[in-house]
Amino acid sequence: MLLEVDRVASFYGDFQALFEVSLQVAEGETVAVIxxxxxxxxxxxxxxxxLQDRATGTVSFDGRPLDGIPTHRRLGLGIAMVPEGRxxxxxxxxxxxxxxxxxxxxxxxxDVASVLALFPALADRRDRPGTLLSGGEQQMLAIxxxxxxxxxxxxxxxxxxxxxxLVVRRIxxxxxxxxxxxxxxxxxxxxxxxxxxxxxRVYCLLEGRVALQGRAADLTRxxxxxxxxxxxxxx
Amino acid sequence: xxxxxxxxxxxxxGGLYALFATGLSLMFGVMRLxxxxxxxxxxxxxxxxxxxxxAVPVNPLWTLLVxxxxxxxxxxxxxxxLLNFTLRGNDPLPPVLVxxxxxxxxxxxxxxxxxxxxxxxxxxxxxxxxxxVSDRLAVGWFPLLTLVTAVGVLVGLQLxxxxxxxxxxxxxxxxxxxxxxxxxxxxxxxxxMATAIALxxxxxxxxxxGVRTTFTPSVGPTRLIFAFEAVIIGGLGSIWGTLAxxxxxxxxxxxxxxxxxxxxxxxxxxxxxxxxxxxxTGLLGREVPx
Numbered sequence: 001m002l003l004e005v006d007r008v009a010s011f012y013g014d015f016q017a018l019f020e021v022s023l024q025v026a027e028g029e030t031v032a033v034i035x036x037x038x039x040x041x042x043x044x045x046x047x048x049x050x051l052q053d054r055a056t057g058t059v060s061f062d063g064r065p066l067d068g069i070p071t072h073r074r075l076g077l078g079i080a081m082v083p084e085g086r087x088x089x090x091x092x093x094x095x096x097x098x099x100x101x102x103x104x105x106x107x108x109x110x111d112v113a114s115v116l117a118l119f120p121a122l123a124d125r126r127d128r129p130g131t132l133l134s135g136g137e138q139q140m141l142a143i144x145x146x147x148x149x150x151x152x153x154x155x156x157x158x159x160x161x162x163x164x165x166l167v168v169r170r171i172x173x174x175x176x177x178x179x180x181x182x183x184x185x186x187x188x189x190x191x192x193x194x195x196x197x198x199x200x201r202v203y204c205l206l207e208g209r210v211a212l213q214g215r216a217a218d219l220t221r222x223x224x225x226x227x228x229x230x231x232x233x234x235x
Numbered sequence: 236x237x238x239x240x241x242x243x244x245x246x247x248x249g250g251l252y253a254l255f256a257t258g259l260s261l262m263f264g265v266m267r268l269x270x271x272x273x274x275x276x277x278x279x280x281x282x283x284x285x286x287x288x289x290a291v292p293v294n295p296l297w298t299l300l301v302x303x304x305x306x307x308x309x310x311x312x313x314x315x316x317l318l319n320f321t322l323r324g325n326d327p328l329p330p331v332l333v334x335x336x337x338x339x340x341x342x343x344x345x346x347x348x349x350x351x352x353x354x355x356x357x358x359x360x361x362x363x364x365x366x367x368v369s370d371r372l373a374v375g376w377f378p379l380l381t382l383v384t385a386v387g388v389l390v391g392l393q394l395x396x397x398x399x400x401x402x403x404x405x406x407x408x409x410x411x412x413x414x415x416x417x418x419x420x421x422x423x424x425x426x427x428m429a430t431a432i433a434l435x436x437x438x439x440x441x442x443x444x445g446v447r448t449t450f451t452p453s454v455g456p457t458r459l460i461f462a463f464e465a466v467i468i469g470g471l472g473s474i475w476g477t478l479a480x481x482x483x484x485x486x487x488x489x490x491x492x493x494x495x496x497x498x499x500x501x502x503x504x505x506x507x508x509x510x511x512x513x514x515x516t517g518l519l520g521r522e523v524p525x
Binding site: 049051070071072073075076080081083087089090091092096099100101103104145146148149 | 400403404406407409410411413414415416417418419420421
């Protein structure tokens with residue numbers, strides 16, 4: 001397993017956001033984590049990269065427990081995350097936002113040229129401040145910035161949030177190329193259709209627990225709706 | 236012609252103020268940390284230079300080769316070993332209290348080691364040599380060297396910030412420390428590098444001060460205030476603003492002193508207050524998000 005999350009619990013003050021969540025991702029897979037607002041999807045990703053300081057349980061990467069390894073070192077191991085809200089650096093131009101993503105110098109396919117080839121919309125805006133881009137372009141930039149580290153594991157948090165469907169589709173169309181370059185992808189989505197289309201396997205979180213998991217092709221709409229909203233089908 | 240002379244001398248003095256303000260501006264820009272020991276650290280640099288000159292008879296300007304790397308190292312360790320711990324959370328008070336305490340400790344250490352006597356660094360002929368522009372106007376070589384050095388340091392810093400990997404990491408970490416961690420930047424190291432570079436400029440400033448005038452262990456806070464005024468007048472977060480702020484402060488002080496010998500510092504303070512009242516973002520500052 002490339003990523004193994006074993007009985008992880010996570011807290012914000014007195015509030016517990018995750019309860020004994022376990023998840024496995026094999027190398028080369030694309031796994032979607034779906035769930036309603038507040039189900040704990042983003043918290044799960046934040047725990048994997050080490051941004052949640054109040055968490056218990058074990059996260060292992062490539063067989064190695066990540067306990068005590070700070071976020072910036074996890075990137076060096078090959079775990080990159082596109083954070084919710086994109087978090088583009090406003091003081092940096094588009095090109096600088098990409099370059100700063102390569103600080104750990106992991107070798108691989110992605111560099112400024114290949115990322116701009118993947119997202120041509122960014123190419124003619126490379127000298128502009130990153131935050132002057134449209135929402136969709138900022139999302140592409142955030143993905144590109146994460147790719148610059150040539151990650152083995154790419155975590156995508158709510159890529160489609162606030163974007164027009166057409167833009168979302170164009171961003172998802174780049175996923176096969178990203179996985180072909182060697183990245184295993186875990187994506188967090190509220191949009192179930194998008195998640196099922198793009199992923200091999202799906203985990204559905206409900207109020208901090210895994211309510212359903214399985215191969216995307218095997219799950220029925222009813223199963224997902226039930227797990228997503230916590231409804232009993234007979235109700 | 237007298238007034239031209241006054242303004243020119245003011246600009247030259249402003250070079251020294253800009254040099255002092257550089258480190259303060261950099262540290263505030265990168266990590267929103269106001270280092271109240273800034274002035275005292277510059278005086279430490281001057282005293283270290285003095286100790287070297289006492290031991291080895293060289294021109295004090297040569298001691299820059301030792302003092303600048305020394306303060307660079309001190310800056311790194313100070314940030315990594317102490318100041319980083321004051322930046323946890325969003326409370327602005329811990330860094331202020333800790334650097335204020337550091338300021339007092341440094342002053343007393345200097346007093347203990349070097350006594351309260353006034354000291355000076357003797358750079359030889361360059362101190363008094365000047366270029367005669369006309370009957371009424373002469374430009375001193377040393378003040379000119381100070382101004383040129385200040386411009387050089389600021390240009391260098393600007394290039395560092397805009398062109399280098401380290402500069403990008405400063406800006407990224409300043410923008411969003413958490414997102415910076417996600418791209419592999421360790422804010423503890425980035426902040427320590429910022430303080431290291433800031434204190435390297437402080438070393439230069441302290442040395443030039445020591446050659447220009449006399450100093451005692453207790454003059455650090457005055458230096459801090461002038462540096463602070465230059466940063467505010469110029470505008471927070473702007474490198475060229477720091478230069479402009481230093482120059483404006485220098486000219487204001489010499490103009491004030493020309494009107495009446497006691498009005499120099501007062502005039503500088505009044506300009507500072509006027510900027511705070513009418514243009515709080517400073518002359519070249521950008522809007523600071525609340």
